[in-house]
Amino acid sequence: MLLTGARRVGKTTLLLQLIDSLLNQGTPSQNILYVSLDHPLLKLAGLEATLAVWRELEPPLSGTEHLFLDEIQFAHDWQVWVKHQVDFQKHRRIAMTGSAIPLAREKQESGVGRWLTISVPTVSFYEFQLIKGLAHVAVPKNLSLRAFFDLSPQRLAAFETAGQSWASPFVEYLLRGGFPENALAASVEVAQKLLREDIIDKILKRDMTALFGVRRVIELERLFLYLCMHDGGLLHYPSLCSNLEMKRPTVINFMDLLEAAHLVHRLRPFGYGKEVLRGSEKVYLADPAIAPSVMLKGRRMLEDGAALGAGVEAAFFKHAKSALSRLGATFSFWRGSQDREVDFIAEMGGRVIPFEVKYRAGHTGAGDLKGLADFCSTRDVKRGYVITRSIDDCGVLDLPLSSGAVAKVAKVPAPLACLLLGMMEVDPPDTSMV
Numbered sequence: 141m142l143l144t145g146a147r148r149v150g151k152t153t154l155l156l157q158l159i160d161s162l163l164n165q166g167t168p169s170q171n172i173l174y175v176s177l178d179h180p181l182l183k184l185a186g187l188e189a190t191l192a193v194w195r196e197l198e199p200p201l202s203g204t205e206h207l208f209l210d211e212i213q214f215a216h217d218w219q220v221w222v223k224h225q226v227d228f229q230k231h232r233r234i235a236m237t238g239s240a241i242p243l244a245r246e247k248q249e250s251g252v253g254r255w256l257t258i259s260v261p262t263v264s265f266y267e268f269q270l271i272k273g274l275a276h277v278a279v280p281k282n283l284s285l286r287a288f289f290d291l292s293p294q295r296l297a298a299f300e301t302a303g304q305s306w307a308s309p310f311v312e313y314l315l316r317g318g319f320p321e322n323a324l325a326a327s328v329e330v331a332q333k334l335l336r337e338d339i340i341d342k343i344l345k346r347d348m349t350a351l352f353g354v355r356r357v358i359e360l361e362r363l364f365l366y367l368c369m370h371d372g373g374l375l376h377y378p379s380l381c382s383n384l385e386m387k388r389p390t391v392i393n394f395m396d397l398l399e400a401a402h403l404v405h406r407l408r409p410f411g412y413g414k415e416v417l418r419g420s421e422k423v424y425l426a427d428p429a430i431a432p433s434v435m436l437k438g439r440r441m442l443e444d445g446a447a448l449g450a451g452v453e454a455a456f457f458k459h460a461k462s463a464l465s466r467l468g469a470t471f472s473f474w475r476g477s478q479d480r481e482v483d484f485i486a487e488m489g490g491r492v493i494p495f496e497v498k499y500r501a502g503h504t505g506a507g508d509l510k511g512l513a514d515f516c517s518t519r520d521v522k523r524g525y526v527i528t529r530s531i532d533d534c535g536v537l538d539l540p541l542s543s544g545a546v547a548k549v550a551k552v553p554a555p556l557a558c559l560l561l562g563m564m565e566v567d568p569p570d571t572s573m574v
Contacts, residue, residue, distance in 0.1 A: 142212070142255050144237070144239075144257060144258070148319045148321060149260050149263070151210075152210055155208045155235060155237060156174070158235060159174060167203070173206070173207050174208040175209060176210040177213075187218070187221050204233055207235070211237060212238050214350075222254070226254045226255065234255070236255075240352075261426075264561065265310060265313050266558070266562025266566075267562060271323040272309065283560065284573035288551075288552055300532045303556055307555055313428075315332070315438075316328060316332075317427045332432060336436070339433070344364060348397060363398075364403070371424065371453075372457075374421070374475075375406075375423050377392075404424065404426060405457065406422070407423075407424070407472055407484060408472050409472060410485050411474075428455040431450070449499045452499040452554050453497040453499070456527050456554060456558060460561055463562070468489070469486040470487050471484055472484065473485060474494070480514050481511045483496050485515075489571050495526075497526075502533075503532075504533055506539050506540060513541055517543050526550070526552070530553065536548055
């Protein structure tokens with residue numbers, strides 16, 4: 141098993157919890173090994189020498205051996221070593237973590253069929269409230285995004301009242317982000333300082349050099365700063381290369397590396413053939429607090445409507461991707477004529493589900509959803525979602541289409557939408573909830 145994810149999302153904690161569970165079940169401590177492979181001596185020694193020292197100090201007992209290898213990417217040729225272990229050392233079970241797994245290259249061993257790779261995202265808004273110990277985190281178990289299409293006026297009114305208590309913690313979540321330690325940091329400023337140091341100093345300047353051989357670190361940092369200023373925006377390579385004075389192959393390589401380090405998500409255009417190959421990409425940062433932290437905005441982000449809207453869009457996309465990927469969903473975005481677009485689209489189980497984020501003052505009406513209307517008309521889609529700002533901007537909206545038909549659009553306030561998707565991450569997956 142390989143746990144991948146950004147730094148400080150809790151991968152090591154998960155390993156330690158697994159070890160604690162094994163000990164509680166009676167597994168002998170002599171058959172459990174935990175090592176953090178980013179230690180300088182372990183980097184020099186290698187995996188085989190490390191195991192040899194372990195067995196010299198702790199003679200094995202009968203039964204299964206459990207190896208917990210933290211930051212496996214620092215071990216030389218770790219894919220080959222793990223493949224050999226899986227194929228020939230049947231008495232061993234291996235759990236690994238990796239913050240920045242190198243990209244697949246020629247002669248690298250594949251883990252397909254040999255180990256399970258699990259992506260660990262930053263914590264959801266639901267988990268954030270649990271960490272903070274907020275009592276009002278509870279949401280009725282029978283509520284889901286899809287249930288909004290059938291809610292009575294009475295239940296909608298009840299959610300509007302209860303939802304007032306979610307608004308302030310949601311803003312705090314946008315500022316602190318989904319990193320467990322940041323939820324309990326002394327202040328937003330401290331949380332953002334820690335996050336910035338992790339990204340700039342440890343990931344961009346250390347990991348990228350050590351793992352991927354990046355030497356032009358300043359150019360990589362400039363690109364990442366550009367992405368922080370355009371979170372959720374279209375990535376038009378000619379303009380980006382011109383603005384940053386970088387060559388296209390360099391930019392594409394850097395984008396691949398940033399995605400491998402779990403810092404960004406890239407979306408391709410919705411569709412097939414030429415409309416995908418010729419279209420621009422859309423880029424979201426992996427967590428809403430990354431941009432304000434890197435740009436040293438602090439709470440001033442709340443005064444910038446565009447930055448706040450981008451943060452909410454990034455937060456909701458993160459929640460949707462984390463929850464719906466468990467159901468086999470793939471994601472894209474749509475851009476039609478007159479620059480009308482739909483923020484992102486999930487495809488799963490033969491269904492196409494469009495999502496539009498309208499995080500702004502005032503209620504959202506049909507006139508604000510021209511891109512969504514165009515998409516539903518051209519793709520014959522009957523239902524979609526709009527993520528709103530105001531707690532009372534919820535319910536079902538009839539969206540007239542050019543074909544004469546009407547699409548049903550559920551308006552869900554952003555804090556509640558993220559709560560519901562966060563709850564889906566901890567519950568058994570169910571396609572009927574979306």
